[in-house]
Amino acid sequence: MIEFVSRISIVCFVASYMVALVCEASRLVFRSGIRGAAMIGFASAGLFAHTLFLLWRAANESAVPLSSAFDWYLLAAWMLAAGYLWLTIANPRTPVGLFMLPVVLGLIGAAQLSSREPFPQTPATQVWGAIHGGFNLAASVAVAIGSIAGLMWLIQAGRLARKQAPLQGFRMPSLEKLAVTTSRTLSIAAWTATAGFLSGLVLNAVTRQAGLLETVPWTDPVVLRMGALVAWLVSAECVSRITCRRPSAASTAAWLSLVSFGVLTLSILWGLFGVTRHGVPPPKPLPLHSQHVPAAKAGLASGVSP
Amino acid sequence: MTLAFVGGTHRTVPLDLRERLAFSAEQAAEALRRFRERFPGREVVILSTCNRVELYTAGEKNAVPPPTEQIVSFLAECRGIDAGLLAPLLSGESDKAVVRHLLSVASGLDSMVLGEPQIVAQVKQAWAIAQQSQTTGPLTGEMFQAALRTAKRVASETAIGRQRLSIPSMAVADFASGVFERFDDKRVLLIGAGKMARETLRYLRDAGARDVVVVNRTAERAGDLAATLGARAERFENLERELVAADVVVSTTGATHPVVSEELFMRAESHREGRPLVVLDLAVPRDFDPRIGKRPGVWLYSIDDLSAACDANRTSRQRELPGAMAIVDEETNRFMGNLHHRSTVPVIEQLRAGWVETGDAELDRLFRRLPHLDNTSQAEIRQAFDRYAAKLLHSPLASLRTESHSGSPHGLLDALKRLFDLKE
Helix, strand or coil: CHHHHHCCCHHHHHHHHHHHHHHHHHCCCCCCCCHHHHHHHHHHHHHHHHHHHHHHHHHHCCCCCCCCHHHHHHHHHHHHHHHHHHHHHHCCCCCCHHHHHHHHHHHHHHHHHCCCCCCCCCHHHHHHHHHHHHHHHHHHHHHHHHHHHHHHHHHHHHHHHCCCCCCCCCCCCCHHHHHHHHHHHHHHHHHHHHHHHHHHHHHHHHHHHHCCCCCCCCCCHHHHHHHHHHHHHHHHHHHHHHCCCCCCHHHHHHHHHHHHHHHHHHHHHHHHHCCCCCCCCCCCCCCHHHHHHHHHHHHHHCCCCC | CEEEEEEEECCCCCHHHHHHHCCCHHHHHHHHHHHHHHCCCCEEEEEECCCEEEEEEEECCCCCCCCHHHHHHHHHHHHCCCHHHHCCCCEEEECHHHHHHHHHHHCCCCCCCCCCCHHHHHHHHHHHHHHHCCCCCHHHHHHHHHHHHHHHHHHHHCCCCCCCCCHHHHHHHHHHHHHCCCCCCCEEEEECCCHHHHHHHHHHHHCCCCEEEEEECCHHHHHHHHHHHCCEEEEHHHHHHHHHHCCEEEECCCCCCCCECHHHHHHHHCCCCCCCEEEEECCCCCCECHHHHHCCCEEEEEHHHHHHHHHHHHHHHHHHHHHHHHHHHHHHHHHHHHHHHHHCHHHHHHHHHHHHHHHHHHHHHHHHHCCCCCHHHHHHHHHHHHHHHHHHHHHHHHHHHHHHHCCCCHHHHHHHHHHCCCCC
């Protein structure tokens, strides 16, 4: 059993999610009596493998979820995949996977590009680190769900405005349900992102006080991008609340959610490809004996006699 | 085995004659009993709906089916109609065409509204009545099972019955339900109460709507309608106030000019606090100024909008027809293949019995000559003989099975009978 779990790789659950996505896309082309079961089967298999992969890392690589950027993205993807499975079982006629699974796969792709190196931790910073990571995770998942609901709202509203009957295999939830989801997730995202940012400040202060780890400067790209994301989400939430009693409130919330997702995506890309000191362990002074080894090796490699 | 059907549908029989020809459940049971008396040995089922009356009959090969004229006369006699009047309007089919027809009927492919699902229940009911009347048998049993299986396949593998075709059902299920998740917390406002509005209200009630207000120019008429529909009546002067409170409006007045102008609506809109509004304007000419439909949060559908969507659905159903017919053909061929294969069973049994008999006789002779063989050895030899016979029989039986799928394998059966001297 342990050997089986240890062999699970990212490819296993990515492949399962991709097959589930292909099944979802096939709704638009043809009808099938067994597709629903196949979709749920592949999504469940993917989620099962995904869960075992995270548990294996937690148990064997001291990589408790949220302890590295890699695990953070994988956990976010896991939450969305679990949400997809639940929604598909509860609403089998809604093609929610067409919207959620690409985000799940995108997050797994981001995990692949990000560092697997655990964030530096000390007992003093561990709790605040978990709070900081947890709030940011909740904010990101809320933004993703909100943007999916917002996009579905716009598609459904477009169909109703064009006075067309629903397309085969592409029946969206009602505008009422989507509007509630969009505005609630926007609120959750704003509050949790703010909490995540503030807990990050506390974490930085604790780190500075402990003097064990390097602090992240205010000008660090991660601080700037997270600050920008928080500022945007809080502004979006304010606009959404101000306009909530207007006829265009749902449309406004849908667009705000979509832009929020754009800001989040830019923020993630910035984090993946930008230079940062966030979550980077401080440079360790090399022990004396190890300083000589590379020189000796270099000498051997270059054919220089000692 | 012989299969036959005689019947008429909305395409061939005028409504007044269809009404006279239709059988109630009791009348159908009585007719089935009489048919059985007149044509002993025949299985029979009568399918009677508002759009068709069809009699299906089946029997073993030697039970020759009654000619179409006799069945027409029988139906006419049962319903007290002149047979001469019915004869040119009813038609008959036999064998494979009967199966294909029943499978198409059960799948809604022969219905007035293509793909309508109610016919499945009517086919089931016809079968149940025949079963209670003890006029069914293995042939009609398998045929009706195949019909229900085909209907299920057509419903699940094609979208032929998915799209709605009636304006009220589409207005509620595809448009109002696209805006609102639930209706039990919504206010429905009926302006006027034409037939279409009542029908739409029925669908809204099915969707959960409880709070219904009727507004009519005549207060007395509004009161009567409200009492009939289980709703609350309001004076026409309060229309603006009711528009503020409403979530769904169904309008069907006979007014010659818009009942709700843009100005009136904008006054109401300012008090609505941004709540969305679905307006089903089913009146001709329209009751709502079409500019209202451009306001944010207002989903206004006129009768033309809904008719266009229904037409699109009708076209969409037509596009599904070839796929549905392919399923019907596949199931028909499967049924006929099984039926033909069944007709080979007596010959196969005879052939097998002959071989077993010959084998047993030879084995008995062999064991008498070799008395030293113990029981185990004898059993081994018997098993070897059985395996040998089974292997020799495999090819002819497989050929029979294959031939059955493309029709009755008369040629092969005759050849087997002659080659192995099998009796009828």
